[in-house]
Amino acid sequence: MQLPFQIDLTGQVAVVTGGSGVIGGIFARALGKCGAKVAVLGRKVENGIPVVKDIEAEGGEAVFVAANVLEKESLEAAKQEILDKWGKINSLVNCAGGAVKSAQIPQDQFSDFTGDMLNFFTTDMENVKRELDLNLYGTMLPTQIFGESMVGQENANIINISSMGAYGPLTRIPGYSGAKAAVSNFTEWAATYFAKSGIRVNAIAPGFFQTPQNYALHFHEDGTPTHRSQKIIDSTPMGKYGDPEDLIGALLFLVSPKGSSFVTGVVLPVDGGFHCYLGV
Numbered sequence: 001m002q003l004p005f006q007i008d009l010t011g012q013v014a015v016v017t018g019g020s021g022v023i024g025g026i027f028a029r030a031l032g033k034c035g036a037k038v039a040v041l042g043r044k045v046e047n048g049i050p051v052v053k054d055i056e057a058e059g060g061e062a063v064f065v066a067a068n069v070l071e072k073e074s075l076e077a078a079k080q081e082i083l084d085k086w087g088k089i090n091s092l093v094n095c096a097g098g099a100v101k102s103a104q105i106p107q108d109q110f111s112d113f114t115g116d117m118l119n120f121f122t123t124d125m126e127n128v129k130r131e132l133d134l135n136l137y138g139t140m141l142p143t144q145i146f147g148e149s150m151v152g153q154e155n156a157n158i159i160n161i162s163s164m165g166a167y168g169p170l171t172r173i174p175g176y177s178g179a180k181a182a183v184s185n186f187t188e189w190a191a192t193y194f195a196k197s198g199i200r201v202n203a204i205a206p207g208f209f210q211t212p213q214n215y216a217l218h219f220h221e222d223g224t225p226t227h228r229s230q231k232i233i234d235s236t237p238m239g240k241y242g243d244p245e246d247l248i249g250a251l252l253f254l255v256s257p258k259g260s261s262f263v264t265g266v267v268l269p270v271d272g273g274f275h276c277y278l279g280v
Helices: 021-032 045-056 073-088 125-150 175-193 225-233 244-253
Strands: 013-017 039-042 061-066 091-094 155-163 199-206 267-270
Touching: 013 021, 013 073, 013 125, 013 244, 021 045, 021 091, 021 244, 039 045, 039 073, 045 061, 061 073, 073 125, 073 225, 073 244, 091 244, 125 155, 125 175, 125 199, 155 175, 155 244, 175 199, 175 267, 199 244, 244 267
Parallel strands: 013 039, 013 091, 039 061, 091 155, 155 199, 199 267
Antiparallel strands: none
């Protein structure tokens, strides 16, 4: 992995929830390359071990820890395992989250509804609740569990993952947009709450990124964008999707013990300008 710039995290311990996912895995690898000891948290060991092996292949130190960000006992056990191994936690990166497909509404506006299509009035609110739990509760609970061990630690910092949906509601995903708006709000609340305790709390708000996992949803077989994807591209001043590794620079800035020591409560968009473009 090529880093956009280097910071020194030697001797520090970082916990990455959702560490076996696309963004979480990239962040875990970047932190490991900077010298941090990385605890890769996830639910499935078969997804987390490749990330650990990549970090070790680069000369870093990492461990996979099985944990569910929605279960307090699971997180408590994970914390104890990490403390038993390394004795401290300096950084927490809350990458666990995402949209729940069954909570999505398949039309931009109700006037587009036809026939037997699902719509807002037939949406199962239990699926929306799952989305809110995964993104908001799945950020707050790890912050509560791991944050307690971070008070008084050198360069203690927490990074949350917000979204473009936090700046304004994206069509079709009201639950996800609402959950990520809440993550941004919680980030600012926590930054204030922990400001004098030595813990900085910030967030990254990714725009739209092209990954192998979402390619078929956003592009046709011939490589041309779907109608919805073309709308995204047209609404992004830089005129393209991002590469997930474009997020690394924001992470390294926010966890830097020197470059961002006076930065807290920031929700940093990495989006090609999407959040600030009104279409004209």
